[in-house]
Every structure is written in structure tokens, then in C-alpha cells.
Amino acid sequence: MASSKRRKRENAESERKNTLKEKLEIPEMLDSSLPHIEANGNREIIVDGCKGIVEYSQSRIKLNTGALLVSFVGDDIEIKNYSDIQTVISGNIFTIEFESVG
Amino acid sequence: MIIIRFLRFLKGYVSFTASGGFIERFVNLCTKNRIPLWNLKRKEDYLEADTTVKGYKIIRESAKRSGVRVSIAKKHGLPFFMRSYRKRAGILAGLAFACLLVAFLSSMVWSISVSGNLELTDEEILEAFGENGVKIGAFKFKIDCEDVAYNVTRRLPQLSFASVNIIGSRAEIVVNERSEKPDFPDDSEPCDIISSENGTVARIEANIGEAQIKVGDAVVKGDLLISGITENADASENLQAARGKVIAKVKKKITTENTDFSFHTQKAEKNRNLLYILGLEIPLGPSVGKENASRLTQKLTNGEIELPVGIIKEHSYSLSDETPLPDKYKSLLCAKNYCEIYRNIFLQSEEIISQLVTENKKDGFAYFSGECLVKKDIGIRKAILVDIS
Numbered sequence: 059m060a061s062s063k064r065r066k067r068e069n070a071e072s073e074r075k076n077t078l079k080e081k082l083e084i085p086e087m088l089d090s091s092l093p094h095i096e097a098n099g100n101r102e103i104i105v106d107g108c109k110g111i112v113e114y115s116q117s118r119i120k121l122n123t124g125a126l127l128v129s130f131v132g133d134d135i136e137i138k139n140y141s142d143i144q145t146v147i148s149g150n151i152f153t154i155e156f157e158s159v160g
Numbered sequence: 161m162i163i164i165r166f167l168r169f170l171k172g173y174v175s176f177t178a179s180g181g182f183i184e185r186f187v188n189l190c191t192k193n194r195i196p197l198w199n200l201k202r203k204e205d206y207l208e209a210d211t212t213v214k215g216y217k218i219i220r221e222s223a224k225r226s227g228v229r230v231s232i233a234k235k236h237g238l239p240f241f242m243r244s245y246r247k248r249a250g251i252l253a254g255l256a257f258a259c260l261l262v263a264f265l266s267s268m269v270w271s272i273s274v275s276g277n278l279e280l281t282d283e284e285i286l287e288a289f290g291e292n293g294v295k296i297g298a299f300k301f302k303i304d305c306e307d308v309a310y311n312v313t314r315r316l317p318q319l320s321f322a323s324v325n326i327i328g329s330r331a332e333i334v335v336n337e338r339s340e341k342p343d344f345p346d347d348s349e350p351c352d353i354i355s356s357e358n359g360t361v362a363r364i365e366a367n368i369g370e371a372q373i374k375v376g377d378a379v380v381k382g383d384l385l386i387s388g389i390t391e392n393a394d395a396s397e398n399l400q401a402a403r404g405k406v407i408a409k410v411k412k413k414i415t416t417e418n419t420d421f422s423f424h425t426q427k428a429e430k431n432r433n434l435l436y437i438l439g440l441e442i443p444l445g446p447s448v449g450k451e452n453a454s455r456l457t458q459k460l461t462n463g464e465i466e467l468p469v470g471i472i473k474e475h476s477y478s479l480s481d482e483t484p485l486p487d488k489y490k491s492l493l494c495a496k497n498y499c500e501i502y503r504n505i506f507l508q509s510e511e512i513i514s515q516l517v518t519e520n521k522k523d524g525f526a527y528f529s530g531e532c533l534v535k536k537d538i539g540i541r542k543a544i545l546v547d548i549s
Contacts, residue, residue, distance in 0.1 A: 110184075110188040110191070111184045111187050111188055112184060113184060114183055114184050114187065114200075114202050114207075115202055116202050116203070116204075136199070136200060136201045136202070137197075137198075137199075137200035138198060138199060138200075139197075139198045140187065140191065140197045140198065140200055141191060141196065141197075142191055
């Protein structure tokens with residue numbers, strides 16, 4: 059019961075924030091809850107604000123970026139550099155998938 | 161990226177493999193514990209990655225919590241390289257000595273270039289700069305470029321400008337020679353212009369004074385051509401320095417009969433090479449003596465910069481007694497002399513109108529004589545002597 063109330067409160071707060079953002083026309087780039095992803099062709103992708111690795115195999119890397127789970131699917135993909143500030147993924151990337159958390 | 165790689169090399173880093181357990185959890189825990197990871201490569205059942213030496217020392221905790229086994233694959237960087245050679249102190253000492261030697265030698269001048277000189281030779285300029293401390297092997301910090309340039313311009317009055325720039329171990333000397341003041345005729349003394357040769361007047365350009373001849377007149381040596389005494393309207397006279405040109409057709413004779421010529425031949429030659437390294441000259445053979453000696457320095461160069469390493473070639477020879485020129489070469493000598501005389505006439509003339517060359521025979525060899533008709537300025541200045549008593 060209590061958790062349902064809290065969720066409702068959070069949703070309402072989130073909606074209020076979104077409405078305010080739309081009214082003020084604040085660029086999405088300034089939204090800290092969304093990850094900043096930069097791609098150099100399909101060879102290198104830089105992800106800012108990575109919160110952790112969810113899945114790591116030779117053909118798929120799934121990163122937790124807070125509001126989104128981002129998956130990179132490709133051949134021989136590897137993590138050139140990994141830190142919570144910036145993660146650099148390189149290889150032959152075919153697909154980028156986004157999943158909302160919650 | 162290269163700088164980051166270089167810094168990693170300097171600090172040293174470790175390549176390791178992590179197998180078993182939960183690899184993703186292991187990576188997340190490493191990040192949480194501030195262990196930097198890079199070059200992560202996922203293989204079938206293990207992970208390859210690099211981390212710092214400090215990071216690897218605290219990686220055990222993350223590995224334990226995620227059930228991963230870590231093992232070192234390879235150690236990279238300067239600290240590991242130095243450790244493998246720690247028992248070979250001689251190498252380190254040699255490296256340190258080499259660094260010190262390079263630093264010491266870098267504080268000296270090892271190459272000097274000279275530019276901008278036309279009349280003065282490189283040797284004369286290098287000698288003047290050498291007296292002021294700019295020479296091979298001199299310490300750079302002892303050279304005061306401004307003082308040296310000032311002293312050299314005083315030592316060599318032919319120079320209007322001199323400078324020395326020290327670039328690395330190279331001294332660049334740049335000079336500019338003073339151009340001579342042209343000789344202007346002295347107009348303070350009154351003078352006439354008289355004929356220096358016999359000829360026929362072809363053109364008169366009397367700038368100051370009165371011409372005493374006309375085009376087509378024949379003049380002999382000493383005749384007055386342009387007078388410095390001019391008459392005014394009131395019959396009084398002015399004395400001034402006459403100035404002008406009198407171009408006349410003049411006949412010039414060329415004879416090359418005299419071929420009494422003797423010469424010396426080289427009797428014995430001596431050669432020696434010297435090795436030149438950083439101003440030191442190491443002889444590679446016995447001395448060649450000082451009689452008619454010459455030396456040629458060949459330094460290693462890339463076309464612009466000379467290195468202080470090279471070879472000096474010394475050469476000397478002795479001369480035989482005087483030998484008269486054999487008859488078979490006398491004709492050649494005559495031809496050479498004729499050409500030299502003709503060249504001088506050509507340079508002194510305004511125009512060569514015609515020439516006639518005759519080949520003569522004497523004592524079994526041919527010699528040449530000729531006659532040229534040229535146009536040239538025959539006027540010379542002659543002072544007007546004025547009695548003021």
C-alpha cells in the first residue's frame with residue numbers, strides 16, 4: 059500500500075518535471091538522467107555516465123546508464139576504457155538497443 | 161592517446177585474466193573500488209584486461225566478492241623493465257653517464273655556418289669570430305652574441321652588419337658587407353678632358369665645358385677634347401671641371417710573339433688523412449710537411465647542417481727546377497695570351513667594330529697577331545694649372 063503511494067507520488071513528480079522541462083524548452087542534452095552517447099561510425103562508441111555492466115559477451119555489451127539500459131550488438135566488440143565517467147566501446151557494432159528501466 | 165600510453169608505460173601496468181564467477185559483477189566492483197580498467201576483451205570463458213600496478217594490488221577483494229579468479233598475464237612498463245636489470249648496475253651507470261655526456265656536449269658549439277659574405281672569405285670571418293670566442297668546442301653560455309657581433313664589426317671594417325645566433329649546438333653567423341662608396345670625380349679643381357689615344361671622334365657628350373672637336377675629327381694622344389674654360393657673354397672666362405665622354409674609333413693591335421715562359425712541375429706528392437671528431441684532429445699517418453701544403457676538411461653533413469665529425473685531407477708537394485715551355489705548347493700559350501688581351505680590350509670598349517686575326521710562323525711554332533677597330537671613351541682629365549700670383 060505504502061509503496062503504491064510512493065510510486066504514485068514519484069510518477070506525479072516526474073510528470074511535473076517533464077511538463078516544466080517542456081514549458082521551458084530545456085534541451086535533452088542537459089537532462090542528467092539520460093546518458094550521453096557519441097558514435098564514430100559503427101567502430102567506436104563513447105558512453106558518458108555509465109552506472110555498470112549488465113551483460114558482457116563477445117557479441118553483446120549491455121550497460122546500465124540509470125534511466126536506460128543500452129545494448130551494443132556486434133562482432134569482436136571490446137571495452138577500450140571503462141570507468142563511471144566514460145566508457146569507450148570499440149569493434150564492429152551492428153545494433154544499439156535501448157530499454158527503459160522500471 | 162599516445163601521451164596516456166606513455167604515462168602508463170612510465171608508471172607500469174599489468175595485463176591480467178579473470179575467469180569463473182560473475183565477470184560483469186567483477187567489472188562493476190572494480191569500478192566501485194576505483195580500480196581503473198582498460199582494453200577489456202571478453203573471450204569464451206574468461207576476460208582479458210589491463211590495470212595499474214596499484215589497482216591490481218587491491219583487485220583481490222573485487223575478485224573474491226564476484227567469485228572470479230585473477231592471474232597476471234604480463235607485466236608492462238618501465239618499473240618492471242628496470243627491475244629486471246637491477247642487478248646489472250653497469251648498464252644503469254652507462255645510461256646515466258651517456259645522459260650526462262649528452263647534456264655536457266649539448267652545452268657546446270659544434271657547428272658554425274657563415275652566410276652573407278661576398279668578398280670576405282669564410283676563414284677570415286671565422287677567425288674574427290673565433291677571437292671573440294665563437295669557435296668549435298666553445299661553451300654556449302660564455303658567448304654573448306651582441307658583444308661578439310659588435311667586436312667583429314669593429315675588427316672587420318668591411319662588414320656593415322654581423323650577428324651570431326646559437327641554435328642548439330649550432331652557431332649561425334650572418335654578415336652583411338659594406339658596399340664601397342663610388343668614386344666621384346673631384347669637381348673642385350678646374351680641368352680639361354684630353355685624348356688618351358689616337359682615333360677618330362664618333363660621338364661627343366660634353367656635360368660640363370665646351371667641346372673642342374667635332375664628330376669625324378681625327379685626334380692624337382694629348383689633344384684637347386672638352387675644355388674646362390668657358391667664355392661668358394661679357395667675354396670673361398669661367399674655369400670649371402670639364403665632364404663628358406668622347407667616343408672615338410680606335411685601332412688596337414694585339415701581338416703575342418713573346419712566349420718565353422718557364423714553369424715548375426710537381427716533383428713529389430705527400431698525402432695524409434686526419435680524423436676530425438669534436439674539434440680534435442687525429443692523424444692517420446706521418447706528417448706531410450709544410451712546403452706547398454694544403455688541407456681540405458670534409459665534414460658529415462645533410463646539406464644544411466655540418467656535424468663535428470669528418471675527415472681532413474692534407475696534401476703537399478715539392479717543385480722541380482724551372483723548365484722552359486716545350487715548343488709544342490707555345491702555340492697554345494700564344495692563343496691563351498691573345499684571348500686575354502682581346503678580353504681586356506673588349507671590357508674597356510663600348511663596341512668592337514671589326515677584328516682581323518693573323519696566324520704567323522716563327523721558329524717552328526704558330527703565333528697570333530691581330531688588329532681590332534673599337535669604339536671607346538678616349539677622354540681623360542687633365543688639371544688646368546692656374547697661376548694666382
